[in-house]
Amino acid sequence: MVVALLDGATLAGAAVLHARRLERVTGTNAVTAPAVESERRTDAFTAELEYGALFSAEGHRVASEVAWDDDWFFEDASAYNPELAHTCAVLSAVANAESSYYQQGSDSPAYAEHAFAALGFDEVCTASYRYRSEVLDEVLGVLDGTDVVAYTLATKRVSSSATGEEKELCVVVVRGSYGSEWLSNIKIEGAEDATRDGDHLGFTLAAEEIVADLEERAAQLDPGVERTYLFCGHSRGGAVANLLASYVDAVGALATAEDVRAYTFATPNCTSSADARDAAYGNIFNVLNPSDLVPRLPLSSWGYERYGTDVWLPGEGDASFARLEGAMRESYLKTMGTECPADPGDRTAVERFCARIAARVSSFDELVSPAGLVELLGACTEVDVARLLASHYPNTYIAWLDALRTKNCATMRR
Template identity: 50%
Template sequence: MTDEAGKRRPRWGLRVLLALLALVVVAGVALAVAVHHRQEQERLGLGAVSAPSAPQELEGSTGRTGAFTAQIDFTSMATGAETISTEVAWDDEWFFADPTVYNHELATTCAVLSAVANSESGYYQEGSDSPAYMEAALAELGFEDISTASYQYRSEIFDEVVDFLAGTDDVVAYSVATKRVTADDGREKTLYLVSVRGSYGSEWLSDLNMGDAADYEMDAIDHEGFMRAANEIVDDLAERITREAGDGGTDDVALLFCGHSRGAATANLAASYADDMTLGLRVLAPLESIYCYTFATPELTTVENTGDALYDNIFNILNPSDMVPRLPLASWGYTRYGHDLWLPGYGDEGFDEKYEAMCEVFEANTGVECPYVPEDREHVDKLVEDLGREIPTAEDLASAGGVVSLVHDLLADVNPMQVLYGHYPSVYIAWMQSLA
């Protein structure tokens, strides 16, 4: 090849580089256009599966009041997408009782409804034939008004990509349903049920968004990723209750919050905010009518008044072999609002008999053997101890050394997939039912 020909023809390496650069630019522009288009669709309410209407009334079920049992369908992580079913109890009288007194039947029903919140996502995926699990469940329990609209634009894979790129992943999907409940003595209330979905898609990144109190010019704050999600729910409730209560006030309103994992953290905070609001002028419901049961609840705040009597209506049910309730670390100053109630754990007196009973319930519910390994409690305890020693503060986690320590300890001391079994909603449900 002559020098002149070499000058006229770019080298193949340069051609490939330029082609790749062009592809990156085109792909970036296309992605930006697609993200903007999707955001516009969301703004206009287009391009998503519409919220389903409530199922038609079933004879002897929808509209029921008082005390009864109902069969509820949902999916389990232990069985993939397969639908399973379990019986739950319901009693309108629960919502005229003291919310600071733990109610195991109500808690067990909330454990199931928290699992149903996770199952609902499939309905909102384009082309899916998944049923609207939450609508069906709440219709069985006699609820008249059901909204799962927040699942729109938060259940498709591309929507999760959009949230990640736009930095709008501090959200959750949740259901709000209302039912007029009646006490044995004839008193009535309007119950608002809020069941919150656990971590989904890019929302996992929000689980890591603990925030910085300095940004708020405060000494301590709630976990930022959970706080923003909880604020959305409270604002939604405030708007609905104000509109529906009108001039009648909120004295006859009751609230029930529940959720699992990220949903538990969000429900815990939302309930605590509703409690706080009873001290001001913008009251969602009387303090004596606010109920909250959460499961596998992460540590979620660094404020110091979480044990105040104001939050005695919040109960967090936790599995000692589950890693999630131990994060963020208590040694970093994190805790939960309300009361922590620990399920039986490996090494506790009488555990073997209780574990056997739980496994029987789990298999009856799911049709498969329970995969959860209670001995993981020892590994979780050791991991928490090691992390607390090697990563003394939350700020240290962001350092390169903190990340290395986290990865090293996780890989050295625990089997992440095995430990995850103890986090399954179906495991929590089986424990709750076996302890009845």
Template identity: 50%
Template sequence: MPSPVPSATDAATGSAPTSDPGSQADAASARAATAHGRASTRRRHPWRRRVLVLLLALALVAAAALALAVQHRQEQERLGLGAVSAPEAPRALEHSSGRTGAFTADVSFTTMATGAATVTAPVRWDDAWFFEDPTAYNHDLARACAVLSAVANAESAYYQAGSTAPAYLEEALAALGFDDISTASYRYRSEIFDEVVDFITGTDDVVAYSVATKRVTGPNGQEKTLYLVSVRGSYGAEWLSDLNMGDAAHYEMQAIDHEGFMRAANEIVDDLARRITADVQDAGTGDVALLFCGHSRGAATANLAASYADDMTQGLRALAPLESIYCYTFATPELTQMDTVGDALYDNIFNILNPSDIVPRMPLASWGYARYGRDLTLPGFGDEGFDERFARMRATFKELCGVENPYVPEDRVQVDALIEDIGAAVPTADDLATPGGVVSTVGNLFSQINPLQVLYGHYPSVYIAWMYALDAAELSPAS
């Protein structure tokens, strides 16, 4: 039988003609199976699309709800509503001891070393200190400031809805005989949602702080009004502000103070200026004294605020005379690129640092950062006589907190090596802002140290124990 004539398709493809009925049936079956598969796919996949659409709709609703909640909270803050009640104006410390002169008072605060349990430290106080030379280091005043810096951190719990925590600052300052206090800045800066609001709105360049006053009398009967400023350390979204070093070019300057700390310090100085002006009126500020203290971010902010108060004594609008400005800070980060930090104008600022603590080493000195005033260093691993001093510190910590000291002084070796390696890998602060700089910094951080362990050396309670275990001669000027 002659072969069938090939079709156009067969001719075009060069395929052999197919006339087998069985083959045709198989092809039809395959096409039917493919069509069935498509139909099955269409039947199976619509629910996935519907779920995706639903999830997208829920995300949009959640985003809209969050935006409305943030807007509502901002309006509440503007009106002074929706927060744990606390007057905006300074209020009298009704339970103030009214104590004057020299005395010792018990002051309570919380510490992470005991799971946020309350501990109590005896604080020696003397009103006569504020008639002495502020450039002469006062170890008893430094001890008192170390405790009050920790109290500033503990105060946050009082400003959280539903908390039964006491007002630690109010109780501490009442015990020290202060007359009134303002802790208004803790409002809207202590609730979790408020920290979310600050993160979303980019308003995290702030701190919480207290301002309290006391009329003090000197050995010759002279009087001053002491303004104590105690600044809280990093909290919630404020950790982001710790990374906001700023850019001098934005200010058309060669160097600036760390922007995140600078903004917080400016708020405090403006607050003090308003309050002091209202208090002294036409009497002038000649009998005003200022005391600044803080730990970590609070230390950086206190350091800058004190330096600005020092600067103002050189102009027409001083907050207080230079001889009446005092400042003690603890675990203070590097905070400025200015080359005037060592000027005698700032000799009334003392920064106490733990060699095993990484926080005072950041931002890096090799990037041009430093602190105003004078640095004093606690004993560090490898120093002569360290073992005996550390034994005293451990005993003091156990007596104070009721638990063993958690920090490992040998971490100093790893911290020193880490800072050197980061400086080599990231030569400038501008390099840190690059993807490579971030990767190098994070890589070095997690490969060389145990961050959680190293942070034990940053605890306020560790600094307090060291301060109580040492005398002034055992602190070393930074090299």
């Protein structure tokens, strides 16, 4: 009797999953993108962007004021822009929040469409979310492959206030880890089989989907139209954006390096490429919190790092920390309606955790061995993992960047 019931449940589950696969093929039974009107906006302005945020005081809906200036895209791409960094951090949070709109029965707004409309973009595409936001889709992901990603793609014409020159700007904001995509995060080894040696395989496969989309769109444009690109994302989204920008830099098919910019946040190490820190990737900026564990993984002692330049936010012990921590916490409270739970003292805990693992485990392969897993569990017992995550939250980064916008006190390291 019990066996028969289990067999029946298994068959029913398989039927549901098969039906969902058919819906994907036919493009049915999924939330459609909204039509949001926008007005062309040029020059410099500010806008308030709404998005959903976990751990906010009420309703999980918050807003951040961001700056925008078309002239940014006619300036030196290799010069770090703190205002653009803050705007990209907010857009990355918006991309994460977009998923809730694509869940049937949800009353969540289409945050990405509204955010880019407020910035004057005339095209916003979030089609990749349609079958990557429901629980059932995440179950299918485990079976069919998790090396995918949802992303927002938006375009607008930008013009220089000094010369009148125009370019077609394409912004790609990559969603962070979602559902079964977490399994792709640990697909580190085997990257030598991907496009370029040394890149994290799971992130690379996700980035390749976006590259194909961008190349198809570029082929439809007038060859005489100059294109410029901006890539951003938080955590897994940051890693995919990092690899995406590095690919465009290396290949040069979509645009020259002068017209590529990337601002990534809380980005894990995503490559073992020997040239990751070359000046050729000087237009990629990875904004990192010293108290955040994620950007230190996989360990640099195992040969992993990121493309481009690391920009470290103030941490406990830095000269600028005491002066800016109050402004960061004030910004967080204003946006989230509650005190920031991040503990700057966790910088020491993170460094101690990484040092212990590095001293006892020599590679990722060794980490996933029985002995390595024992070491990992032992190290985890010495830290408050839940508390460490507070330093990884998008709004912790946004608050720091808000405090830093008028004072360039972040530490850059290539």
